[in-house]
Amino acid sequence: MKDGKIVVVDDDETLISTLKTLLYLEDFSNAEFFTEPELALEYLKDNTPDLIISDFVMPKMNGLEFLSRANELYPEVSKILLTGYADKENAIRAINEVGLYKYITKPWENDDLILSIKNGIERSYLLSQLREKIEELEVANAKLEDYSHNLEKLVAERTADLSESNAKLEGIFLNCADGIILTDAEGNIERVNQACENLIGLSSNHITKQNLFKIIHSSKDNISELFKTEDNEFFLRDCSIHNSLSEQEIPIEISFACISEDSIIRKFVGVIRNITEQKEADKLRDDFIATLTHDLRTPLLAAIQSLKFFLDGSLGEISEKQKLLLSTMKKSNEDLLGLVNALLEVYKYDASKLNLCKTNFCFKSLVDQAFAELQPLAETKKIDFSLEYELPDETKINADRSEIRRVICNLCGNAINYTNNNGKVTVTVKSQDNDLLFTVQDNGNGIPQEDIPSLFKRFSQGTSKKRSTGTGLGLYLSRQIVESHNGKIWVESKLNKGSEFSFLLTDVIVNDENNKKIIIVNK
Numbered sequence: 460m461k462d463g464k465i466v467v468v469d470d471d472e473t474l475i476s477t478l479k480t481l482l483y484l485e486d487f488s489n490a491e492f493f494t495e496p497e498l499a500l501e502y503l504k505d506n507t508p509d510l511i512i513s514d515f516v517m518p519k520m521n522g523l524e525f526l527s528r529a530n531e532l533y534p535e536v537s538k539i540l541l542t543g544y545a546d547k548e549n550a551i552r553a554i555n556e557v558g559l560y561k562y563i564t565k566p567w568e569n570d571d572l573i574l575s576i577k578n579g580i581e582r583s584y585l586l587s588q589l590r591e592k593i594e595e596l597e598v599a600n601a602k603l604e605d606y607s608h609n610l611e612k613l614v615a616e617r618t619a620d621l622s623e624s625n626a627k628l629e630g631i632f633l634n635c636a637d638g639i640i641l642t643d644a645e646g647n648i649e650r651v652n653q654a655c656e657n658l659i660g661l662s663s664n665h666i667t668k669q670n671l672f673k674i675i676h677s678s679k680d681n682i683s684e685l686f687k688t689e690d691n692e693f694f695l696r697d698c699s700i701h702n703s704l705s706e707q708e709i710p711i712e713i714s715f716a717c718i719s720e721d722s723i724i725r726k727f728v729g730v731i732r733n734i735t736e737q738k739e740a741d742k743l744r745d746d747f748i749a750t751l752t753h754d755l756r757t758p759l760l761a762a763i764q765s766l767k768f769f770l771d772g773s774l775g776e777i778s779e780k781q782k783l784l785l786s787t788m789k790k791s792n793e794d795l796l797g798l799v800n801a802l803l804e805v806y807k808y809d810a811s812k813l814n815l816c817k818t819n820f821c822f823k824s825l826v827d828q829a830f831a832e833l834q835p836l837a838e839t840k841k842i843d844f845s846l847e848y849e850l851p852d853e854t855k856i857n858a859d860r861s862e863i864r865r866v867i868c869n870l871c872g873n874a875i876n877y878t879n880n881n882g883k884v885t886v887t888v889k890s891q892d893n894d895l896l897f898t899v900q901d902n903g904n905g906i907p908q909e910d911i912p913s914l915f916k917r918f919s920q921g922t923s924k925k926r927s928t929g930t931g932l933g934l935y936l937s938r939q940i941v942e943s944h945n946g947k948i949w950v951e952s953k954l955n956k957g958s959e960f961s962f963l964l965t966d967v968i969v970n971d972e973n974n975k976k977i978i979i980v981n982k
Contacts, residue, residue, distance in 0.1 A: 463489065463508075463509030463580035463583065463928060464489045464490070464491070464506070464507070464508045464509050464510075464688070465477040465482065465487060465489065465491070465508065465509065465510045465511075465512065465576070465580075466489040466490075466491050466499060466502070466503065466506075466508045466510070466512070467490060467491070467492045467493070467512045467513075468492075468493045468494075468495075468499045468511075468512070468513045468514065468517075468522075468525060468589060469492075469494065469512075469513070469514040469517070469541070470494050470495070470514065470518060471494075471495065471514065472617060474514070474541075475492050475494060478492070478512075479492060480572070481572070482576075482678070485573050485576075487576070491506075493511065494606055495519070496513070496517060496519065496520040496524075496525040497519065497520065498787070499525070500525070500528055500529065500532075503529060503532050503769060504532065504535070507533065507536075508533065508536055508797075509536065509537075509580045509583045509584065510534055510536065510538075510539070510540045510576060510579045510580050510581075510583060511526065511529050511533075511537070511539070512538075512541065512576075512883065513525050513529075513538070513539075513540055513541065514540075514541045514542075515540055515541065515542040515543070516542075516543065516719060522540050522541070522542070523540075523556075523557065525859065526538050526540065526557045526559065527556070527557050530557050530558055535560075535581045535586040535587055535590055536583050537560040537578075537579035537580065537583045537586075538557065538558070538559050538560050538579075539560060539561050539562070539563060539575060539576070539579055540559055540561075540562040540563070540566060540853060541558075541562075541563055541686075542562050542563070542564055542565070543564065543565055544609060550914070551696075554693060555694060559578050560582060561575055561579065563575060564737075566739070576969075578636075581830050585627060585631060587967050588622055588627065589627060589628065590625065592620055592621070592624040592812070593624070595617075595620060596617055596620060596621060596624075599613060599616075599617045599620075600617075602630075616755050617639050626770065632652055633652055633653060635652060635730075636651075636654060637654055637730050637731060637732050637733075638651070638652065638654040638655030638657075638658045638711075638730070638731035638732075638733075639651065639652045639654070639655060639726070639728065639729070639730055639731070640652075640655050640671070640728070640729045640731060641718075641726065641728055641729075641919060642648055642671050642686075642726070642727050642729065643724075643725070643726060643727075644686050644687065644724075644725040644727070645670070645686070646670045646671035646672045646683060646686060647670055647671070648666055648667050648668075648669055648670070649667060649726075650663070650667065650675075651663055651666050651667070654731075655731060656732060658676060658700055658702065658709060658733060659700055659701075659703065659712070660700060660703035660704035673713075674700060674701070675695075675699075675700060675713070676698065676699045676700070676701065676708065677697060677698045677699075682695060682698075684691075685715070686715075686725075686727065691716060691717040691809050692714075692715065692716045692717070693715050694713070694714050694715070694890055695712065695713040695714075695715070698710070698711050698712065698713060699711060700731070708736050709732075709735060709759075710734050710735055711731050711732060711733055711734060712731075712732045712734055713729050713730065713731050714729065714730045714732075715728070715729045716728055716729075729935060748799055748802065755795075755799050756796065756799055756800070756803075759792055759795060759796045760800065762792050762912075763792045763793060763796065765769075766785050766788055766789040766792065769781075769785050769788070770782060770785055770786060770789065776879075792953070796867065796977055801932045801933075801936065804932075804936055805935065805936065807934055808965070811890070815855055815859040815862065815943060815944070816859050816861075817858055817859050818858075818859075819855045819856070819857050819969045820855060820856065820858075821852075821853065821854070821855055822850070822854055822855065822856045822888070822895070823848060823852045823853075823854065824848070824861045825844075825860060825863065825864055825867070825957045826846065826848065826867065826886070828864070829864055829867045829871060830844075830846055830871075830919040830920050832868070832955070833868065833871050833872060833875060836845070836872070836875050836876075837875050837884065840875065840878070840879075840880045840882070841880055841881050842875055842878055842879075842880070842881070842882050842883065842884055843882070843883040843884070844875065844884050844886075845883075845884075845885050845887075846885070846886045846888075847885060847886065847887045847888070848888045849887070849888060849889045849890070850889070850890050850895075854890070854968060854977050855968070855969040856895055856964065856967040856968055856969060857967050857969050858944055858964060858967050859940075859944070860939045861891075862944075863940070863944075863964075865936065865937070865940060866880065866937045866940050866941060866948075866962060867897065868935050869884060869933045869936070869958045870897075870899045870935070870962075871899055872882070873933065873934075874899045874900075874903070874958070874960070875901075877901070877903045877904065877958075878901045878902065878903040878957075879903060879904070882901065882902050883901065883902050884899065884900070884901045885899075885900045885901075886898070886899050886900075887896045887899075887900070890968060891917045892968075893965075893966045893967065893968040893970070894963060894964065894965045894966065894967070894968070895963070895964045895967055895968055896961065896962075897961065897962050897963075897964075898959060898960070898961040899959070899960045899961075900957065900958075901957045901958055901959075902956065902957040903957050903958060904954070904955060904957075905952045905953050905954040905955055905956050905957055905958055906950070906952040906954075906958055907954060908952075911952065914950060915934050915935055915937070915938040915948065916935060921951050933944055937962070941962045941963075942965070944964055944967070945964075945965060945966075946962055946963050946964040946965060947962065947963045948960070948961070948962040948963075949961055949962075
């Protein structure tokens with residue numbers, strides 16, 4: 460199937476050129492390339508492909524939307540999504556929602572990409588052939604009554620066709636590179652393929668005598684409950700399998716689907732993917748980002764300090780035009796330094812390398828300090844910025860003061876920035892037992908409901924209707940900080956009425972006033 464028709468969509472001309480060269484060198488001559496998803500969809504209406512490759516981030520229509528529409532035209536055609544590391548969660552979602560065959564993170568290995576293309580074309584071919592056989596069988600069933608006198612002969616012919624289709628499916632099951640496992644609703648293993656045997660390090664005879672929940676190790680203690688819900692499909696991450704031969708824990712991801720139409724006797728098929736190499740690549744990428752951002756800070760600090768010497772007159776008098784230009788350069792360097800510092804914080808949380816320095820401190824003094832720093836910003840926009848503190852002034856909490864201050868300043872600063880002139884922002888602090896609730900409410904433009912689920916994700920900037928000029932890391936870091944304190948952060952919003960951001964810290968209020976010991980907690 461090397462001559463299959465391939466459709467490639469990416470708004471990056473450089474990447475398109477790279478793929479053209481790669482496919483040409485691999486003798487894939489039947490390929491069409493598009494930089495605009497709309498043009499690709501018009502082409503697909505009249506041309507049937509064998510494989511569709513799409514980038515995720517595109518200006519007018521992202522890869523998930525494009526593949527969803529392409530899936531309506533050709534549900535059986537294999538689809539590959541090219542995605543960056545930051546969009547990994549969207550790629551995983553696309554597997555369930557779009558029926559994505561595979562996602563490949565950039566930068567890719569050419570051998571892996573070519574192998575995925577070959578397997579994808581072969582998969583499309585097999586599914587197409589299977590669909591043709593199923594359709595033929597349906598037509599045959601419709602004609603049974605008309606040909607009842609020759610029923611036995613027709614049944615024999617169609618049975619042969621069905622046997623051929625089953626043989627193809629059996630070939631896919633046995634030779635699939637990913638592990639495939641069949642279980643009942645209780646997790647009892649009924650059948651596995653060769654790839655699954657290799658993952659577990661046991662033969663099929665030994666595996667089928669065991670229960671899935673004893674073989675799969677997950678950070679979630681209730682994975683067995685997923686089999687008892689009404690969901691016909693679900694996805695498990697952060698899992699591992701113990702290989703009996705190598706005595707190693709192999710990280711895996713599993714996609715389960717119910718294959719039984721009987722609502723009482725349910726059967727499940729699971730596709731198990733070994734993500735060892737992916738985990739190693741993610742770690743290398745994270746370490747690279749951390750090293751790069753760390754090494755950028757020194758020259759940036761030196762540049763900022765040098766510009767300060769010019770601006771404060773230490774190196775002689777400068778003209779107003781020079782001062783304006785140098786001030787702009789200093790502000791740009793400070794903004795870049797802020798982005799570098801934010802990326803470092805993201806890395807520390809993602810890599811679990813941040814140590815929380817928890818102390819007992821007066822929460823009122825922290826709120827007052829943040830409030831005073833943001834008051835001038837509110838005054839410039841004539842915003843009614845008020846504080847409703849419903850705790851005793853001497854109330855202390857046990858948390859990381861600097862990290863909690865970051866969350867407060869970020870939520871309050873966002874509320875002021877996104878509230879129109881002469882608006883209102885109210886900060887409320889409450890408690891229940893030993894839990895602390897912090898809320899920031901504004902009467903700004905509000906947030907569309909479809910944008911709320913992505914607000915606390917990395918690099919989420921504003922909404923689909925209005926993007927901010929920030930890094931898109933503020934709310935993501937706030938969520939990481941609150942959750943590292945075993946807390947919860949959320950938002951409620953209505954368009955043209957305003958938003959309400961809240962976070963809850965559980966069991967943080969200190970009752971023992973004498974307990975001032977510093978506690979270091981590894982995240």
